[in-house]
Amino acid sequence: VQRSFSTNLPALQHAAAAAKSSTVPNIKNYINGEFVESQASKWIELKNPATQELLGMVPETTHEELVEATKSAEYAAKEWRKTTVLQRQRVMMDLQYLIRQNQDRIAENIVEEQGKTFVDAKGDVFRGLQVVEQACGLTTGLMGEKLTVARDMETYMYREPLGVTAGICPFNFPAMIPLWMFPLSIAAGNSIIMKPSERDPGAMMMLAELAAEAGVPKGVLNIVHGSVDCVNYICDAPEIKAISFVGSDRAGQHIYTRGNANGKRVQANLGAKNHAVVLPDANKQATLNAIAGAAFGAAGQRCMALSTLVMVGESKEWLPELAERAQQLKVGYGMDPEVDLGPVITVQAKERAERLIQSGADEGANLLLDGRGIVVKGYEKGNFVGPTIITDVNANMECYREEIFAPVLVCLNVDTLDEAIELVNANPYGNGTAVFTNSGPAARKFEHEIDVGQVGINVPIPVPVPPFSFTGSRGSILGDMNFYGKSGLLFYTKPKTVTALWKESDATHNRSSVAMPT
Ligand code: NAD
Numbered sequence: 001v002q003r004s005f006s007t008n009l010p011a012l013q014h015a016a017a018a019a020k021s022s023t024v025p026n027i028k029n030y031i032n033g034e035f036v037e038s039q040a041s042k043w044i045e046l047k048n049p050a051t052q053e054l055l056g057m058v059p060e061t062t063h064e065e066l067v068e069a070t071k072s073a074e075y076a077a078k079e080w081r082k083t084t085v086l087q088r089q090r091v092m093m094d095l096q097y098l099i100r101q102n103q104d105r106i107a108e109n110i111v112e113e114q115g116k117t118f119v120d121a122k123g124d125v126f127r128g129l130q131v132v133e134q135a136c137g138l139t140t141g142l143m144g145e146k147l148t149v150a151r152d153m154e155t156y157m158y159r160e161p162l163g164v165t166a167g168i169c170p171f172n173f174p175a176m177i178p179l180w181m182f183p184l185s186i187a188a189g190n191s192i193i194m195k196p197s198e199r200d201p202g203a204m205m206m207l208a209e210l211a212a213e214a215g216v217p218k219g220v221l222n223i224v225h226g227s228v229d230c231v232n233y234i235c236d237a238p239e240i241k242a243i244s245f246v247g248s249d250r251a252g253q254h255i256y257t258r259g260n261a262n263g264k265r266v267q268a269n270l271g272a273k274n275h276a277v278v279l280p281d282a283n284k285q286a287t288l289n290a291i292a293g294a295a296f297g298a299a300g301q302r303c304m305a306l307s308t309l310v311m312v313g314e315s316k317e318w319l320p321e322l323a324e325r326a327q328q329l330k331v332g333y334g335m336d337p338e339v340d341l342g343p344v345i346t347v348q349a350k351e352r353a354e355r356l357i358q359s360g361a362d363e364g365a366n367l368l369l370d371g372r373g374i375v376v377k378g379y380e381k382g383n384f385v386g387p388t389i390i391t392d393v394n395a396n397m398e399c400y401r402e403e404i405f406a407p408v409l410v411c412l413n414v415d416t417l418d419e420a421i422e423l424v425n426a427n428p429y430g431n432g433t434a435v436f437t438n439s440g441p442a443a444r445k446f447e448h449e450i451d452v453g454q455v456g457i458n459v460p461i462p463v464p465v466p467p468f469s470f471t472g473s474r475g476s477i478l479g480d481m482n483f484y485g486k487s488g489l490l491f492y493t494k495p496k497t498v499t500a501l502w503k504e505s506d507a508t509h510n511r512s513s514v515a516m517p518t
Contacts, residue, residue, distance in 0.1 A: 033218025128179025
């Protein structure tokens with residue numbers, strides 16, 4: 001039977017739309033299937049980073065409300081785990097349909113709250129949708145194992161849900177990263193409490209609305225808003241068994257340590273400093289295009305942005321051409337179809353990027369392209385930073401050591417591929433890297449000697465699609481179970497192994513054996 005979905009979704013507190021009316025809306029929590037107003041006494045301003053327009057107020061959810069969300073999730077998890085994976089998979093099929101239908105609407109919200117361009121925001125939704133597609137095929141993913149281990153005796157293993165889980169999200173992918181978390185958790189039979197970024201919670205709110213329409217029962221998916229207190233509650237609440245976190249080093253280290261101390265499973269993806277290594281035999285035009293796109297796209301606010309360029313040998317001669325290409329990129333409001341990059345998320349993020357650019361100049365690097373002070377007509381108050389290229393950087397400089405998270409590319413020169421590999425491996429982060437070359441042996445050497453979890457060969461942003469997992473390494477991850485793919489499914493389930501003996505009744509023995517069974 002073809003299910004029909006409403007095209008006119010309920011009047012969700014869509015921050016951007018509501019902000020066009022005279023009152024600024026309070027962003028609601030989503031508890032037990034209802035969008036509910038928080039009784040919070042502390043609220044956080046939600047602003048459009050291109051205009052500073054106040055879009056809404058985000059609550060610091062109260063302790064009582066967090067308890068209520070947890071109780072609802074705990075109750076729902078007990079019922080939800082009794083459904084079959086086939087039933088849950090069917091809900092995911094409807095969810096993936098609804099997300100595709102609403103992709104533009106979600107992307108528009110992302111432009112307003114986060115600032116990236118509309119086409120990039122659609123990519124944000126699409127890369128998350130791919131995880132929902134994975135969740136549509138869990139029947140094979142959740143199949144168990146069985147072996148006859150003795151006469152009439154079989155051992156079998158299957159994976160069970162954990163119960164209540166939680167997801168804590170960053171601002172830079174307001175759709176994709178929540179979608180790394182809740183679809184697999186729910187499809188595996190858990191309930192989940194999501195804590196979206198307080199800077200752009202709108203996409204998650206819309207996704208919850210769609211999940212409800214797809215048939216996710218009340219309490220299986222909840223949303224609570226807030227910042228540190230809310231996160232600490234999630235780390236401590238004994239009912240919550242596992243935490244998925246993506247965000248900065250500081251928050252991630254805190255959540256990993258506190259969650260683990262409370263006996264929880266924690267997967268935490270942290271910061272990055274991704275290097276592109278360019279060999280002189282690379283295809284120059286394709287390489288420069290790839291680097292400009294990956295360094296400055298999304299205003300450099302991707303955890304897989306190529307923020308560091310390592311030019312090997314004479315490839316350093318290409319830098320002026322790279323600067324020309326970067327200069328052609330248009331900075332502005334994300335809904336303008338000609339715009340290539342939007343603002344950074346906050347005034348503070350802009351000031352920090354500008355300070356780090358200045359630190360490069362102060363420490364002796366060269367500002368080949370300086371994007372500070374850019375003014376966008378009609379959006380004069382926006383947090384804009386233009387594409388910036390800092391050359392002659394060395395590994396001791398602050399602009400190299402810090403993750404800048406803005407459209408700022410720092411460039412280092414080395415003489416050989418070995419030196420480039422040594423440099424990348426000495427950096428504490430290991431999220432992603434890319435090599436640009438036409439030499440198979442050089443690419444192969446790079447692939448095998450580089451100590452980074454995600455490697456691109458002539459591919460600038462090598463984020464794997466499911467069924468592979470997102471496999472950042474070293475300083476870019478805490479915990480050993482990755483997001484989505486097979487590993488994601490392992491994270492949200494635990495194995496149960498059963499050994500069963502079924503034989504015809506045997507009345508010949510009347511004495512117990514006390515030895516270890518062999
Ligand atoms: P953030 O750490 O400031 O915020 C992430 C979440 O943690 C938010 O929900 C926030 O409310 C909470 N939080 C922030 N500070 C906290 C604290 N002191 N205690 C407890 N909770 C806290 O990160 P962000 O600025 O939103 O996101 C950008 C960062 O995320 C960058 O470092 C980027 O590299 C990283 N990131 C990593 C990946 C990855 O897969 N490795 C993906 C996306 C983003």
